[in-house]
Amino acid sequence: MQSPRRNAEGRPLGTCDPSSSGSPAHGGGSRFEFQSLLSSRMPGADPTSARLRASESPVHRRGSFPLAGAGSSQALPPQLPEEDRIDLNPSFLDIALRSLLAIDLWLSKKLGVCAGESSSWGSMRPLMKLLEISGHGIPWLLGTLYCLSRSDSWAGREVLMNLLFALLLDLLLVSLIKGLVRRRRPAHNQMDMFFTISVDKYSFPSGHTTRAALVSRFILNHLVLAIPLRVLVVLWAFILGLSRVMLGRHNVTDVAFGFFLGYMQYSIVDYCWLSPRTAPVLFVLWNQP
Numbered sequence: 114m115q116s117p118r119r120n121a122e123g124r125p126l127g128t129c130d131p132s133s134s135g136s137p138a139h140g141g142g143s144r145f146e147f148q149s150l151l152s153s154r155m156p157g158a159d160p161t162s163a164r165l166r167a168s169e170s171p172v173h174r175r176g177s178f179p180l181a182g183a184g185s186s187q188a189l190p191p192q193l194p195e196e197d198r199i200d201l202n203p204s205f206l207d208i209a210l211r212s213l214l215a216i217d218l219w220l221s222k223k224l225g226v227c228a229g230e231s232s233s234w235g236s237m238r239p240l241m242k243l244l245e246i247s248g249h250g251i252p253w254l255l256g257t258l259y260c261l262s263r264s265d266s267w268a269g270r271e272v273l274m275n276l277l278f279a280l281l282l283d284l285l286l287v288s289l290i291k292g293l294v295r296r297r298r299p300a301h302n303q304m305d306m307f308f309t310i311s312v313d314k315y316s317f318p319s320g321h322t323t324r325a326a327l328v329s330r331f332i333l334n335h336l337v338l339a340i341p342l343r344v345l346v347v348l349w350a351f352i353l354g355l356s357r358v359m360l361g362r363h364n365v366t367d368v369a370f371g372f373f374l375g376y377m378q379y380s381i382v383d384y385c386w387l388s389p390r391t392a393p394v395l396f397v398l399w400n401q402p
């Protein structure tokens with residue numbers, strides 16, 4: 114059996130002395146309290162998952178409760194029940210993620226000013242819903258297919274074919290991630306969206322935002338537009354993302370990740386660019402009478 118590791122004062126590590134700087138396992142008396150508070154008051158604190166985390170922690174593996182350090186002559190606090198013990202040792206990443214989520218929920222609730230008719234900016238709701246339609250998958254897909262059917266130049270057809278590929282890739286990736294992450298939409302959201310598919314009950318990432326980022330980057334790279342129009346395209350994408358939070362459809366992190374994913378999706382499309390040279394079959398098929 115391993116003898117317990119000791120600190121500079123010869124005290125076994127993990128021995129409880131609330132006034133001391135504490136053991137590496139608990140980080141001192143004040144951190145001890147902070148962590149207890151965090152684990153017991155944080156939304157979503159779950160004793161079952163805490164128990165699971167504990168079984169992975171080095172403190173737990175040692176097989177004894179370190180606060181009750183054997184051999185210490187000082188009065189020790191009473192031993193805590195199992196659930197409370199483990200909650201004392203969340204990892205730094207755990208705390209950082211939970212704090213980020215708490216800030217995300219708080220900020221999203223604050224920004225959800227058009228979430229209902231009676232919300233503080235409720236009168237703006239129709240305008241936000243108009244923006245919502247401008248970034249919906251159906252008009253973009255139908256519009257691209259229509260333009261493709263009317264296009265009479267090879268260059269135009271190539272761009273539109275790639276836009277179609279981009280839109281389908283976006284639908285696929287967003288559905289996949291939504292299905293995997295399964296994050297519920299904010300509680301203050303009214304589920305009155307136009308034409309949704311099953312995964313759209315989930316909110317991470319925002320599909321409207323990925324599309325806005327993807328399409329705007331696509332347009333900026335493949336259409337020759339005057340500067341004011343280019344600014345308008347960027348503004349549209351940005352305001353569409355913001356409107357998702359204002360409508361209460363999404364949390365801020367859903368939209369932030371949506372921008373990132375949409376931006377990256379364009380890079381994929383650009384990398385796999387379809388042309389009569391790289392995908393001749395597609396282009397020949399499209400030109401059949």
Ligand SMILES: CC(C)=CCC/C(C)=C/CC/C(C)=C/COP(=O)(O)O
Pocket residue numbers: 249250251254284306307308309310313315316318319320321322357362
């Ligand atoms: C071809 C096919 C299956 C088209 C489906 C298009 C469609 C229903 C897209 C869903 C658009 C939508 C409501 C996305 C949700 O956006 P969030 O920003 O709320 O995530």
